[in-house]
Amino acid sequence: MRRRGPAESFAMICWLLALCSIAPAPAAAADAAEQGGNAEVAQYGYRVVSKQRFDRNNFTQGLEIHDGRLYVSSGLYGQSAIRVYAFPELEPLQTIPVNSRIFAEGLTIIDNRLFLLSWRERIMLVYSLPDMTLLGQSALPGQGWGATHHGSVLWFSDGSDKLYSADINDGGKLSVLPITLDGAPLRNLNELEWVQGEIWANVWQSDQIARIDPASGRVVGIIDLTGLLTDEDRLRDTDVLNGIARDPDTGAIWVTGKRWPWLFEIALENPAP
Numbered sequence: 557m558r559r560r561g562p563a564e565s566f567a568m569i570c571w572l573l574a575l576c577s578i579a580p581a582p583a584a585a586a587d588a589a590e591q592g593g594n595a596e597v598a599q600y601g602y603r604v605v606s607k608q609r610f611d612r613n614n615f616t617q618g619l620e621i622h623d624g625r626l627y628v629s630s631g632l633y634g635q636s637a638i639r640v641y642a643f644p645e646l647e648p649l650q651t652i653p654v655n656s657r658i659f660a661e662g663l664t665i666i667d668n669r670l671f672l673l674s675w676r677e678r679i680m681l682v683y684s685l686p687d688m689t690l691l692g693q694s695a696l697p698g699q700g701w702g703a704t705h706h707g708s709v710l711w712f713s714d715g716s717d718k719l720y721s722a723d724i725n726d727g728g729k730l731s732v733l734p735i736t737l738d739g740a741p742l743r744n745l746n747e748l749e750w751v752q753g754e755i756w757a758n759v760w761q762s763d764q765i766a767r768i769d770p771a772s773g774r775v776v777g778i779i780d781l782t783g784l785l786t787d788e789d790r791l792r793d794t795d796v797l798n799g800i801a802r803d804p805d806t807g808a809i810w811v812t813g814k815r816w817p818w819l820f821e822i823a824l825e826n827p828a829p
């Protein structure tokens with residue numbers, strides 16, 4: 557594997573600082589406004605294809621499968637960490653603690669670099685793969701929630717009704733995309749996953765995943781995962797559905813939640829049963 561030299565790493569970090577300069581995405585915003593609530597939003601149910609035991613210590617904020625490994629970022633101050641598992645066996649390979657003053661949020665991997673958002677600290681940590689060496693940090697314009705990528709474009713959410721994107725190989729200019737459901741803003745966008753030309757987003761404090769057209773910002777489908785985690789599997793500290801990962805080898809969709817004991821492989825059913 558090609559190693560990234562210190563000078564190259566420094567250039568990359570300098571580049572990331574450019575994320576502070578935010579530019580709106582006028583074409584996309586206009587498209588979203590024009591399309592409004594005219595198009596029908598598809599409703600999906602689900603069935604569980606398989607499930608694997610998952611570590612309840614994961615207060616899951618980010619979930620991504622890359623090169624035969626599952627990367628999980630786990631939140632909370634003093635407990636934040638990135639955990640790496642062999643996939644699909646889920647054998648623990650590595651735990652990387654995060655500075656106790658940082659609340660880890662979403663993660664994504666681009667070109668053998670792992671980008672980890674923080675919640676309120678306004679920074680993003682950058683690690684090299686596969687050794688998970690911390691390369692440095694860069695500024696975020698605000699809160700960080702969920703992250704994903706498509707090619708070299710980094711996408712992230714901040715809990716609002718907006719998604720942010722920047723091409724890390726093209727200057728890092730940040731674009732802002734308003735997200736609408738039936739013409740109204742859809743807030744609380746959290747963990748993200750790029751799925752075959754769409755962005756799938758957990759909607760915080762709900763059992764729903766929104767399927768978003770990244771060109772227009774319009775929600776084209778809603779997946780209702782109500783009942784996925786049974787009452788028997790819930791403890792007092794079990795938290796919300798959060799975490800979507802697409803297996804790039806098989807196309808399978810895996811989901812979990814904060815302090816959930818299972819990683820679920822799901823298939824969509826349409827229309828919802």
Ligand SMILES: [Ca+2]
Pocket residue numbers: 618619620703704747748749799800801
């Ligand atoms: Ca994800």
